[in-house]
Amino acid sequence: MKPLRIVIPGGTGHLGRLLVSDLSGRGHEVVVLGRGRPRGGCPGHAFVQWDARTLGPWAHALDGADAVIHLSGRSVDCRYDKTNLRAMLDSRVESTRVLGLACVGAARPPRVWLQASTATIYAHRFDAANDEASGQIGGSELDAPAYWRWSIDIARAWERELAEADLPRTRKVALRTAMVMSLEPGGVFDVLQRLARLGLGGTMAGGRQYVSWIHEHDFVRAVAWLLEREDLSGPVNVCAPEPLPQRDFARILRQACGSPFGLPSASWMLELGALVLRTDTELLLKSRRVVPGRLLASGFRFDHPTWPAAAHELVVRRRARTANPSRTAGATR
Numbered sequence: 350m351k352p353l354r355i356v357i358p359g360g361t362g363h364l365g366r367l368l369v370s371d372l373s374g375r376g377h378e379v380v381v382l383g384r385g386r387p388r389g390g391c392p393g394h395a396f397v398q399w400d401a402r403t404l405g406p407w408a409h410a411l412d413g414a415d416a417v418i419h420l421s422g423r424s425v426d427c428r429y430d431k432t433n434l435r436a437m438l439d440s441r442v443e444s445t446r447v448l449g450l451a452c453v454g455a456a457r458p459p460r461v462w463l464q465a466s467t468a469t470i471y472a473h474r475f476d477a478a479n480d481e482a483s484g485q486i487g488g489s490e491l492d493a494p495a496y497w498r499w500s501i502d503i504a505r506a507w508e509r510e511l512a513e514a515d516l517p518r519t520r521k522v523a524l525r526t527a528m529v530m531s532l533e534p535g536g537v538f539d540v541l542q543r544l545a546r547l548g549l550g551g552t553m554a555g556g557r558q559y560v561s562w563i564h565e566h567d568f569v570r571a572v573a574w575l576l577e578r579e580d581l582s583g584p585v586n587v588c589a590p591e592p593l594p595q596r597d598f599a600r601i602l603r604q605a606c607g608s609p610f611g612l613p614s615a616s617w618m619l620e621l622g623a624l625v626l627r628t629d630t631e632l633l634l635k636s637r638r639v640v641p642g643r644l645l646a647s648g649f650r651f652d653h654p655t656w657p658a659a660a661h662e663l664v665v666r667r668r669a670r671t672a673n674p675s676r677t678a679g680a681t682r
Contacts, residue, residue: 353576356414356459358382358401358448359421360394363533364465364526364568368418369394371569380410382421401444408451411459416576418463419448422507425467425500429629434499441507449514458519463575464511466523468561468588468639470504473497475557478592480642481525481584497631508584520582522575527588527639530659531565532667542667544611545603551611553619556596559638561588564653564663571641574649586641590654595633598656605660 360369360381373379379394386396399407401421411417421444427433445464452458471479472487479485487493487501508523530538544550563571571587593601603611614622616634623630641649653659 352376352378353415354378354380354413355576356380356382356410356417358399358417358419358444359465360418361385362420362424363531363536364529365420366533367529367531367565367569368420368572371573375573380414382407382410401440402447404447404450404454408454411448411451412455413457414459416461416463417448417452417459418465418572419445420465422465425632426628428624428627429496429499429631434503438503438506441503442510445507445510445514449510449516452514452516452519458516460518461520461522461576462511462514462516463522463524463572464508466508466525466584467500467504468525468527468586468637469500469635470508470525471637471639473558473635474638475559475636478638478640479586480640481586482642484586484639493635494631497635500631520579522582523584524572524575525584525586525588525639526568527561527563527586527592527637529565529568530562530663531568532663532670533565538663541599541602542606542664545599545606545608548608548610549612549614550599550603550606550608551613552596552599553614553633554616556594556599556613558595558634558636559592560595560598561592561637561639562598562656562659563587563589564651564659567651567653570652571644571649574644574647578647581643581647585643586639587644588639588641589651589656589659590640590645591656592638592640593656601657602660605657605664 355372355377357365359365361383369379373394381394381396382399397407397410423436423440472485473490473493488498511521528537619630
């Protein structure tokens, strides 16, 4: 694959840092659009400031770029009150809309636009897995809290804004991404491993709900694959091929961590904990049974397709890093 010029709006976040490191390591020229310059400078990439709402000088970065990978949006790790839900919606829709305007106005718009989306767009279900062709879009489930529909409405509006951008020469892909398991501080794996080590990583509210996930190495590999595959556009599930019930997911992580037990948590306990931590239980209780139908059909092969092996690799690498704090994260390829 020849070196590309890649613009990443929202590249200062968790997933953005993974991609910047990987793509720069592959020899690509990376330009990050962000609202505030990250601490420690911008090693390995250029940085351009934007407000994610209005056109400005930042738009020049898109003219002549080979690809844009849009990751901007307010974090979902918050209370799902009206203010935060509106901020989640507006930050995603407005940034996508203004990126579309910038690309339309470019003399040479990007050839491919990879747009962050979410596996949460699918229905809360326990029976069949959701792939891109037969999966059920959520919002009408009788056994889910009514307010969970907000997350689905936000995801649909996000993807709709991408689809409506008038860019006939640009291939557009919606990345319906599951939880990315990485060693990034503060990431979901960091939190889950800490709970497991403390004996708190047990079954949550019965543990029937499915967990869809992807190892960080496979996440960046999948993005690189989608940049290159001219035949893939539209929604693509970015997740490992074997989701599993939360009770099994937690047990396997405890085994990898060497934790002999994990205290179970009832729904009311999770609600109380979420209130204290200023987050929402939808992130824990919704059953996300999602599989990567289009990635597999296109020939993509996962390095970490199963959770036992993935959890073991992550725990071993975390222990090595803890034992040698000066060791860097290294390449994610």
